[in-house]
Amino acid sequence: MDPSGRADSGDRHRIDASVAHSARVHDYWLGGKDNFAADRVAGDAVMAAYPGIVASVRANRAFLARAVRFLVGEAGITQFLDIGTGIPASNNTHEVAQSVAPGARVVYVDYDPVVLQHARVLLTSAVPGTVDYVDADLREPDRILREAARTLDFGRPVAVMLIAVMHLIVDADHPYEIVGRLKAAMTPGSYLALSQVASDIETEQVAEARRRYNSLARETQQHRTHAEVTRFFDGLDLVPPGVVPVPQWRPGSELEARAKSSMWGGVARR
Numbered sequence: 001m002d003p004s005g006r007a008d009s010g011d012r013h014r015i016d017a018s019v020a021h022s023a024r025v026h027d028y029w030l031g032g033k034d035n036f037a038a039d040r041v042a043g044d045a046v047m048a049a050y051p052g053i054v055a056s057v058r059a060n061r062a063f064l065a066r067a068v069r070f071l072v073g074e075a076g077i078t079q080f081l082d083i084g085t086g087i088p089a090s091n092n093t094h095e096v097a098q099s100v101a102p103g104a105r106v107v108y109v110d111y112d113p114v115v116l117q118h119a120r121v122l123l124t125s126a127v128p129g130t131v132d133y134v135d136a137d138l139r140e141p142d143r144i145l146r147e148a149a150r151t152l153d154f155g156r157p158v159a160v161m162l163i164a165v166m167h168l169i170v171d172a173d174h175p176y177e178i179v180g181r182l183k184a185a186m187t188p189g190s191y192l193a194l195s196q197v198a199s200d201i202e203t204e205q206v207a208e209a210r211r212r213y214n215s216l217a218r219e220t221q222q223h224r225t226h227a228e229v230t231r232f233f234d235g236l237d238l239v240p241p242g243v244v245p246v247p248q249w250r251p252g253s254e255l256e257a258r259a260k261s262s263m264w265g266g267v268a269r270r
């Protein structure tokens with residue numbers, strides 16, 4: 001069983017090519033090569049229901065990069081806990097952060113065995129000692145915090161990144177308690193950056209995409225409204241413009257702001 005009590009598909013460290021996994025489907029949408037036929041079938045099924053999906057995941061990656069640039073360049077953050085890392089793509093958190101502050105520290109966390117294989121590459125290509133990887137499930141926040149403390153000093157401000165991962169934590173797994181536990185570990189001056197798929201943007205297409213994904217994938221997606229996503233930031237001060245479609249979060253250009261997206265995102269300070 002996994003921590004939620006649901007049946008787990010065997011040892012999660014074994015690569016299971018027979019069923020779609022979120023990290024690999026996401027890689028497929030981004031044009032990567034680390035995916036199997038089952039991932040491409042699920043990815044295509046979503047795309048057929050919601051043709052905007054590729055633009056949406058690209059807009060989310062651009063949001064991640066802008067949020068990290070803001071956090072290092074304007075908020076002075078040099079420590080990152082990036083949970084739900086994904087298979088490396090362009091502009092990974094440590095690359096963006098270290099391009100502004102070369103000594104910035106990043107701990108990546110994911111539970112997917114394919115991401116774990118890539119983590120070894122991320123770690124060896126980084127500035128020595130500043131990037132770490134924790135193979136863990138977000139539903140075990142205390143373990144994540146304990147292992148991240150090898151590299152991060154939680155007595156100083158940290159940015160917790162939950163980018164495109166909370167829609168993979170269903171309500172039965174207590175997502176608000178998980179985020180609450182992470183927020184409680186953040187010293188004042190720390191930040192939370194979070195994005196997740198909306199249930200109230202392009203509602204019908206995105207709901208049909210979710211139904212198709214959930215029938216084909218190992219993880220279950222749960223989309224949330226603007227109010228439900230905003231609730232993740234409770235107790236923190238949202239940085240303007242607040243919780244918005246991700247392309248509208250401090251866009252670099254008018255064109256970027258107009259990108260298609262079905263994700264809410266925001267950044268807030270403790």
Ligand SMILES: C[S@@+](CC[C@H](N)C(=O)[O-])C[C@H]1O[C@@H](n2cnc3c(N)ncnc32)[C@H](O)[C@@H]1O
Pocket residue numbers: 022023026060061064083084085086087109110111112115136137138139162163164165168169219
């Ligand atoms: C859609 S991808 C997002 C990747 C990256 N954050 C981005 O925005 O480009 C979601 C990632 O979260 C990971 N993930 C999903 N559920 C998780 C959990 N319970 N614990 C740890 N990682 C999880 C998946 O393995 C996948 O790599």
